[in-house]
Amino acid sequence: MRDDSPAMAIEGARFFGEISASISHEIKNVLAIINENAGLLQDMVMMIEKGMPLSPERLSGLAQSIVRQVNRGDRIVRDMNRFAHSADHPLETVNIGEVIHFVSVVAARLIAMKGNPPEIDVPAAPMTIVSNRFFLEDLVWTCLCRAMDARAPGRTVSIVAEKAGDTPRIRFCGLAEDFPAGGEVFPSPRETMVSGLLGVHLKADKEKGEIVIILS
Structure with a gap:
């Protein structure tokens, strides 16, 4: 009987790598948006320190954007965890x-x-x-x-x-x-x-x- 274990291992690693690379790219996008929002938040802090007016709506919008990205990142990580556990049995x-x-x-x-x-x-x-x-x-x-x-x-x-x-x-x-x-x-x-x-x-x-x- 032919032993296909090496080929199976190679294919499994290839498939896992393809999907994991795509998921990690999505996570990087989430982090990039959060980092951009953090920069905007720092700009707002500087505006306040200089006595410039800042509407609550702008702060609220920025906070909501960060929350959306955190929720998106959490969903992506949960999907990645579920994908990893596909190989359990x-x-x-x-x-x-x-x-x-x-x-x-x-x-x-x-x-x-x-x-x-x-x-x-x-x-x-x-x-x-x-x-x-x-x-x-x-x-x-x-x-x-x-x-x-x-x-x-x-x-x-x-x-x-x-x-x-x-x-x-x-x-x-x-x-x-x-x-x-x-x-x-x-x-x-x-x-x-x-x-x-x-x-x-x-x-x-x-x-x-x-x-x-x-x-x-």
């Missing part, structure tokens, strides 16, 4: 809709760099499987990246979680009809490795312009 009961929503949140900055955020359609009732949460997040993110890169002109990518019979599946819709184009390979070696690790199947439906993760 090799197998656990996973809510598929929750994973999709979480990936779209934790990778929001990277998604924004590619275009509009995806539309998400998941069942109101939890749809669960027993899987490795961390690598399922990895596969959802990988497929979302591919879908956003291959989306049809003027369309928004949508992610649909549903059951086909008794089999849960995740569909990434809105792709161009010629997907995969040129010499592009689908699934890629990375997609093949992660889907193999999870024991799931990937397929491309060119007629519908979809990538499908079949969670058998």
